[in-house]
Amino acid sequence: MASNTVSYAVAPPSVGNMAVGFDVLGHALDAPGDQIRATRTDKSGVVMGAVSGRVTSLPNKPESNTAGAGVLELLASQNVDFGVRIDVHKGVALGSGMGGSASSAVASVVAVNALLPQPLAPIELMPHALAGEQVASGCIHGDNVAPCLLGGIVFVPPAHPERCVEVPVPDGLNCVLIRPEFRLDTSAGRSILNEKVNLNDVVTQMSHFGHLLCACFSNDIDALEGAFSDVLVEPQRCQQVRGFAEIKTAALTAGALGFSLSGSGPSMVAWVRAQDVQSVESEMRRKVEQFYGDQYQYVTSMVNAPGARLIQSKEWLGD
Numbered sequence: 001m002a003s004n005t006v007s008y009a010v011a012p013p014s015v016g017n018m019a020v021g022f023d024v025l026g027h028a029l030d031a032p033g034d035q036i037r038a039t040r041t042d043k044s045g046v047v048m049g050a051v052s053g054r055v056t057s058l059p060n061k062p063e064s065n066t067a068g069a070g071v072l073e074l075l076a077s078q079n080v081d082f083g084v085r086i087d088v089h090k091g092v093a094l095g096s097g098m099g100g101s102a103s104s105a106v107a108s109v110v111a112v113n114a115l116l117p118q119p120l121a122p123i124e125l126m127p128h129a130l131a132g133e134q135v136a137s138g139c140i141h142g143d144n145v146a147p148c149l150l151g152g153i154v155f156v157p158p159a160h161p162e163r164c165v166e167v168p169v170p171d172g173l174n175c176v177l178i179r180p181e182f183r184l185d186t187s188a189g190r191s192i193l194n195e196k197v198n199l200n201d202v203v204t205q206m207s208h209f210g211h212l213l214c215a216c217f218s219n220d221i222d223a224l225e226g227a228f229s230d231v232l233v234e235p236q237r238c239q240q241v242r243g244f245a246e247i248k249t250a251a252l253t254a255g256a257l258g259f260s261l262s263g264s265g266p267s268m269v270a271w272v273r274a275q276d277v278q279s280v281e282s283e284m285r286r287k288v289e290q291f292y293g294d295q296y297q298y299v300t301s302m303v304n305a306p307g308a309r310l311i312q313s314k315e316w317l318g319d
């Protein structure tokens with residue numbers, strides 16, 4: 001018999017791809033995430049309850065809802081004799097490139113896990129959270145789910161997400177993220193991608209990806225310069241975000257180590273040394289305002305941001 005009847009969790013937004021790690025690398029953001037309240041019910045199954053925050057309605061059927069699908073799988077795998085009601089408070093905008101689907105999917109399995117007679121370890125929740133996120137993106141890639149669950153930077157091979165690796169974050173690595181307020185769904189951002197790529201570009205991308213990982217494992221923030229240059233995916237997607245080239249130039253000129261789309265956009269992210277956060281943020285905002293006025297959100301965060309966690313009822317922002 002489970003001891004808890006209600007539990008609450010929050011999971012952070014995240015940056016998918018981390019520029020050069022398409023579908024395999026991402027990091028958490030220290031910013032408001034999605035909250036879930038899970039309430040145990042006598043009747044088995046999952047019922048989607050109230051929705052609040054940045055959206056006010058989500059699919060009613062749990063199998064079509066990122067916060068419900070993973071929980072269905074989690075409960076089935078644990079053979080429990082109860083069900084749950086899931087209430088969602090969205091802190092991450094939909095179609096933002098900030099890993100909103102992952103945030104809901106992760107927070108819901110973390111909350112429901114706390115209702116289980118024998119809760120699983122965080123890493124064991126990964127397949128269930130991925131099943132939830134798959135509802136939104138249409139395929140399995142853990143570059144948002146893994147850092148959202150575990151925090152920091154995570155490398156996650158799509159075929160073996162259980163073999164993900166928590167990558168050390170170089171001291172002082174921060175980021176500045178700007179989200180123009182329009183929606184760009186991941187599935188649409190994926191549908192425009194050309195699956196055939198140039199071999200020379202693959203070699204360049206692998207070189208940047210290798211540099212990025214080596215810089216992380218040797219705690220050498222200076223070695224990150226140039227490593228965030230995505231020659232494979234960014235050129236195909238950046239036309240979808242007005243002002244991308246100008247905002248990128250502004251960030252790099254102000255001292256950013258690198259700049260790219262966050263996930264499939266429209267959010268854009270600059271990676272910066274701690275001492276450059278303020279100047280990069282102000283230059284990026286100045287440029288963004290030329291294109292979007294005040295219709296944007298911005299976040300500054302350490303890259304070594306915490307992952308999902310259980311919260312107290314008094315921290316719940318819904319209702």
Ligand code: HSE
Pocket residue numbers: 016017022023024097098099141143144186189190262263264
């Ligand atoms: N890796 C995914 C993509 C992340 O770029 O499509 C989406 O947030």
